[in-house]
Amino acid sequence: MKNTPTLASSRRRFLNQAAALTTAAMVPYTFTASRVAAQSKSERLRFALIGVGGNGTRTAPVGKEYADLVALCDVDARHLSHGNQLLCDGEADLYADYREVLAREDIDVVQISTPDHWHTKILIEAMLAGKDAYCEKPLTLTIDEGKLIRKVQKETGRVVQVGTQQRSSFNRFNKALAIIADGRLGKLKQITVGIDAGGWSPEIPIADVPKGLDWDRWLGPSPPMDYRFLKDANRDKFYTNCHTHFRWWYEHSGGKLTDWGAHHIDIAMLGIAAAGQNNDPVSVAGSAEHDVEFKDGIPMLNNRYNTARAFNLDVDFIDGDVVMNIRHDVDNGILFEGELGRIFVNRGKLVGKPVEYLASKPLPEEAIAKVYRGMPIIGNDRPAHWANFIHSIEHRTLPISDVHSHMKMLNVCHLAGICCRLGRTIHWDQATEQITGDELAASMMSRPYREGYEIEV
Structure with missing residues (x-):
């Protein structure tokens, strides 16, 4: 991991990178405790769901009781389409790149429901962008990632709830x-x-990447690998190194x-x-x-x-x-x-x-x-x-x-x-x-x- 002198410079760099992804210029986000405390019932927090798979669609409806879900982000267009209809009646803003979501000044909170290997990077950048976050478990893929998250949380003061609802x-x-x-x-x-x-799985062959899935971006920080998929018609099961079954790798x-x-x-x-x-x-x-x-x-x-x-x-x-x-x-x-x-x-x-x-x-x-x-x-x-x-x-x-x-x-x-x-x-x-x-x-x-x-x- 590359170290830079100050947290402020990291935050500025992230916001500059995110701004390049949008047509409108972004300004540094300021989200203070007083802004939250002063909200009336009609001025609810606005949140975005990053990762619109199973955990995302199970937990986000609960979040909607307390905040307005305004944006969805996923690297699979099928998840975005399904999630938009299921959660937002087709009215949400849709993104394939989470950095565009974090660059939005009007989004207060993010729910991070991606596969595990993406949690740390997105959460750290969310905190640097001034967002509070609800992040599904497990928070990290490694021990050292946890040290880094804790450091950034202390320095930014962001509120992070881990999804261990027990x-x-x-x-x-x-x-x-x-x-x-x-x-x-x-x-x-x-x-x-x-x-x-x-x-458990049998041998899983290399397969064509499904239409609408950005496999390279789904892998993200993980090592490069071929997409694999096997359908077992006899047992009505499938095996893959992607959705749902990523946790077995x-x-x-x-x-x-x-x-x-x-x-x-x-x-x-x-x-x-x-x-x-x-x-x-x-x-x-x-x-x-x-x-x-x-x-x-x-x-x-x-x-x-x-x-x-x-x-x-x-x-x-x-x-x-x-x-x-x-x-x-x-x-x-x-x-x-x-x-x-x-x-x-x-x-x-x-x-x-x-x-x-x-x-x-x-x-x-x-x-x-x-x-x-x-x-x-x-x-x-x-x-x-x-x-x-x-x-x-x-x-x-x-x-x-x-x-x-x-x-x-x-x-x-x-x-x-x-x-x-x-x-x-x-x-x-x-x-x-x-x-x-x-x-x-x-x-x-x-x-x-x-x-x-x-x-x-």
Whole structure:
């Protein structure tokens, strides 16, 4: 990554580059807290959706309850057309290049719902352009990208909500954290995180790029590769290295470990903190299975999915009093086991004796509000998560899923992925945020960017 002297110069350079994409001259964007706080109900925030695929079209309708969706951006013309009709009755401004969106002075907020490998670059440039952002998880593709995002967030003061909406689930996940915080489990000893098996594919042939898809721009920072697609008519399935299935390629994502892992490992680490225990990780060890061979952490085949299909990993923490086991072959969810009892929570249920005891001994009235950091509770799950984002914009405070706490959790997911790829224990120093004692593993904390798609701050 190229370093430049000041954040201000980076912001000026970005705005100058973006201005060249439009016919009208752009001026530096100034978006102040007072502008948000002074808005009446008829002067709502205006937001743009960047990435109009599945996650984008699921989350943007929630955002529309709180802000006006005025622009859509995607490198696939089919997504733009479908999203425009579905979300905006055909009235949105449409873009193929996100920089044109960020250059618009009248857009206050962006929702970033692109594939994982694009998150960091777009988010950093959005913050430099003066935008607050709701960015889907996982926030980054690497550990070092997270350090960069956190640096820019601190320097710009932008509000960034990560789309880990389980942090805004009050009837299950926050209730589970409140049970733990109230001492109902005692000291935690074991946490089992079930995140299901990863994707599998046969050999996927090179195929013609679909009409309307800008494949080069879809790849963006990722290494150059051929578009691949296979339709399995017998099983009504398809396999590809693009839409939907990008997460099964290390070039674009981290597989299940950064997919469901970014949700459930998050809750697990919040549970450790809620119990009053130290959740600083020190090592990740275990085993994993892939469908391709690896050499020095690099997959040796490029014609099939390459992220881990199966895994059984243990995360140790600095105090040594609790172990987190991450695996594919148990129920999806989080099992907390403590000295006094155990509970299991996922998106469908919260069960265990301590939950049953709530009927006779309810939690203190403020218990859930306390684990939600005392912020207003409006709705549940995604609606509450967006409401929290808007509240944080109005008050210029960190949202419930801020980039700093998110990255501490996500770094565990990344360390687990490096462990899987190298097949050995990975040691971590939380104080310096560095992998220790393993030069190759440490080199995997970052990645090169394709020419023309570098991140500059």
